[in-house]
Amino acid sequence: MTRVRISRTLLVVAFSLAAAAAYQGAKTESLMADAANRLLESLDRMQIMGTVFPMGAEERTNWHYFPETGFATEYGYVRNGITFKDMDPKQKHLAYGLLSTGLGRAGFVKTMNVMALEEIVRVIEDDQTGYRDTERFHFTFFGKPSMQGDWGWRVEGHHVSLHYVIRNGELVAASPTFLGANPHEVPQGPHKGMRALDREEDMARALVKALDDDARKRAIFDKQAPYDIVTMADKRAKLDGDPQGLPASSMTDEQYSDFLDLIAEYANTMPPEIAARRMKAARETPRNELFFGWAGDIERPQAQQIEIGTKTTENRHLAGNYYRIQSPTFLVEYANTQNQSNHSHAVWREFDGDFGYDVLAAHFGGRSHGGGSALAD
Secondary structure, eight states: OOHHHHHHHHHHHHHHHHHHHHHHTOOHHHHHHHHHHHHHHHOOHHHHTTTEEOTTOGGGGOOOOSOSTTHHHHHSSOOOSEEGGGSOHHHHHHHHHHHHHTSOHHHHHHHHHHHHHHHHHHHHHTOOSSSSOTTOOEEEEESOOSSSSEEEEEEEETTEEEEEEEETTEEEEOOOEEEEESSSSOOSSTTTTOOTTHHHHHHHHHHHHHSOHHHHHHHEEESSOOSSOTTTTOSSOOOOSSOOSEEGGGSOHHHHHHHHHHHHHHHTTSOHHHHHHHHHHHHHSOGGGOEEEEEEOSSOOOOOOOOTTOOOSSOOOSSOEEEEEEOSSEEEEEEEOHHHHOOEEEEEEETTTGGGHHHHHHHHTTBOTTSSBTTOO
């Protein structure tokens, strides 16, 4: 090989390494802004309507995890944003690209599995009305995606509700983070045994079983689980009274390590930067202020085959399964009671940080850009 060819080869290698380093070093926030703008630039004027709102719009804190039909009647507002159903093939690819920027690798797979369950439950329920629909997930934007100023976005549909707030190129909020699974364990058909939220269930059950009798009695604060996550789709996460359950200070070091691993399972749904921030908050919480509480049965009934055409909601298991992880700053809730404890909901909430309340309030003195209250309930 001649000296010129060697030099050219070295230049190509150096360029490739530099490009790879630049790609690996790309900030989540810049990827989000680029992906969001590409999707928005692909939309026509009709598609933009109901998809883009001012940052201060009340719409930004409207959220839920129920299906579409009857939503407006029951809750007083519609779910805005462009759906996969409204997109052409190119736009769908751009939307999935944006979604991938807001999730860690495990979180992306988990979210795709949750979305896929819509078709599985549609077949089980023999739904012909559109109530179950894998393409009815909405993308909504607030403000102008940029590395300066404030903007946000949301992806939401049945059993998926993801929220992001970016301020001056920093992802300052990524909660509420909600995922659900119906069926929690697919009881029949080609996907029998599939569980989209398997680790959330298995790791928590293993932890409560690892406790000695006295610690387990303290951890289990009620013999019956609540019907759903207690905070539901409230705009502000709030639990009345003192934290319930077992403080981490009463766990062995091994149990505490397993407890942190369970918290990490929720944290790692998010991109690495957000996951690290959430785990830092967990590790820095004094053990006597970090609680693990369980309600209902420890075990779950075996998933039973469902008669085609039968609903997979209500029909709750009397005791059910529920647990929560509570610190002074964040809350994790998991509930599995419907469909004989085969329909699960799981959420990460920030007591002051949901929707960027704390950051935006500090920046705007309690007011958001659009003139609405950054703290309005």
